[in-house]
Amino acid sequence: xxxxxxxxxxxxxxxxxxxxxxxxxxxxxxxxxxxxxxxxxxxxxxxxxxxxxxxxxxxxxxxxxxxxxxxxxxxxxxxxxxxxxxxxxxxxxxxxxxxxxxxxxxxxxxxxxxxxxxxxxxxxxxxxxxxxxxxxxxxxxxxxxxxxxxxxxxxxxxxxxxxxxxxxxxxxxxxxxxxxxxxxxxxxxxxxxxxxxxxxxxxxxxxxxxxxxxxxxxxxxxxxxxxxxxxxxxxxxxxxxxx
Amino acid sequence: xxxxxxxxxxxxxxxxxxxxxxxxxxxxxxxxxxxxxxxxxxxxxxxxxxxxxxxxxxxxxxxxxxxxxxxxxxxxxxxxxxxxxxxxxxxxxxxxxxxxxxxxxxxxxxxxxxxxxxxxxxxxxxxxxxxxxxxxxxxxxxxxxxxxxxxx
Numbered sequence: 001x002x003x004x005x006x007x008x009x010x011x012x013x014x015x016x017x018x019x020x021x022x023x024x025x026x027x028x029x030x031x032x033x034x035x036x037x038x039x040x041x042x043x044x045x046x047x048x049x050x051x052x053x054x055x056x057x058x059x060x061x062x063x064x065x066x067x068x069x070x071x072x073x074x075x076x077x078x079x080x081x082x083x084x085x086x087x088x089x090x091x092x093x094x095x096x097x098x099x100x101x102x103x104x105x106x107x108x109x110x111x112x113x114x115x116x117x118x119x120x121x122x123x124x125x126x127x128x129x130x131x132x133x134x135x136x137x138x139x140x141x142x143x144x145x146x147x148x149x150x151x152x153x154x155x156x157x158x159x160x161x162x163x164x165x166x167x168x169x170x171x172x173x174x175x176x177x178x179x180x181x182x183x184x185x186x187x188x189x190x191x192x193x194x195x196x197x198x199x200x201x202x203x204x205x206x207x208x209x210x211x212x213x214x215x216x217x218x219x220x221x222x223x224x225x226x227x228x229x230x231x232x233x234x235x236x237x238x239x240x241x242x243x
Numbered sequence: 244x245x246x247x248x249x250x251x252x253x254x255x256x257x258x259x260x261x262x263x264x265x266x267x268x269x270x271x272x273x274x275x276x277x278x279x280x281x282x283x284x285x286x287x288x289x290x291x292x293x294x295x296x297x298x299x300x301x302x303x304x305x306x307x308x309x310x311x312x313x314x315x316x317x318x319x320x321x322x323x324x325x326x327x328x329x330x331x332x333x334x335x336x337x338x339x340x341x342x343x344x345x346x347x348x349x350x351x352x353x354x355x356x357x358x359x360x361x362x363x364x365x366x367x368x369x370x371x372x373x374x375x376x377x378x379x380x381x382x383x384x385x386x387x388x389x390x391x392x393x394x395x
Binding site: 125 | 259345
């Protein structure tokens, strides 16, 4: 098990394994996303209060979940890099940041578009919205810090440290709606209770969330593979690969 | 992976990582505890009634619009309603303007405005607070029908 983990950590093995898995993941992500979008936009009943505005949820919720999930995975990569100095973890961290930025931005934008007709405002400085904006700044900060430092090794350590400190923002985002009075409603889902919406509404949402996860992994893998080639272009296996 | 078997330099780095996370976590937790009251977006009806909310300042107050309390003017856009916490605290809100689509009796609202010293709230903006309940319109009709039948 430990050996296998070390093997996967070598860029060459990772490149080979990810290359053979990637097509399946991409096809599956495509199927899930297309099915989810068609289901959510075409067949889900409108909400009794929000009407068709409810369909924004099918993009907003998955992107918000993935924004936080991708940060968590980035932080896990950061710990692995700081403690074990596995280069692949550094690459994974670096490659997750731009995707996370995009997802957080999407969550904020779709939230604003939903908020205008529902609440009556695009934006309000409540705890949930503000902490999500902080998440966006953290992602941007990680990218900025990395590109501002020249040495690869020290840049990697500094960004991993920043990611770790920023991890504290995740519980704040999650529990903000329970700890404080916010305009944003509490979650409709929890592990212990029944969801507060009928199955014909949450099932397509589940498909969309899974689709977003698969999509994230596909883009992440693609970026990591490109970055591996970029960093290892001098090594013999990359040269053999190109020829 | 046994902790004791780890190489010393790795163990030290792991301890450093844990230290950074714990320290930054407790620092942020203390800051949030100190700021606790200020992070709330709005004052609850109980706080308004108890006089905990500042009078004459721009604040936000929130709660549920009490059923049957909305009074609309016939001549202009003035509207007033009672906002309650569904327990024992409630206060009156006056507003002039267009209310959001989701504003209705029994629905949560957050009003931004000024609390007068007579305990009434003059809002310059009213936002509808959406709850986490979602359902198709047919289901809602069924529920309302059941309610009205039960009331008979």
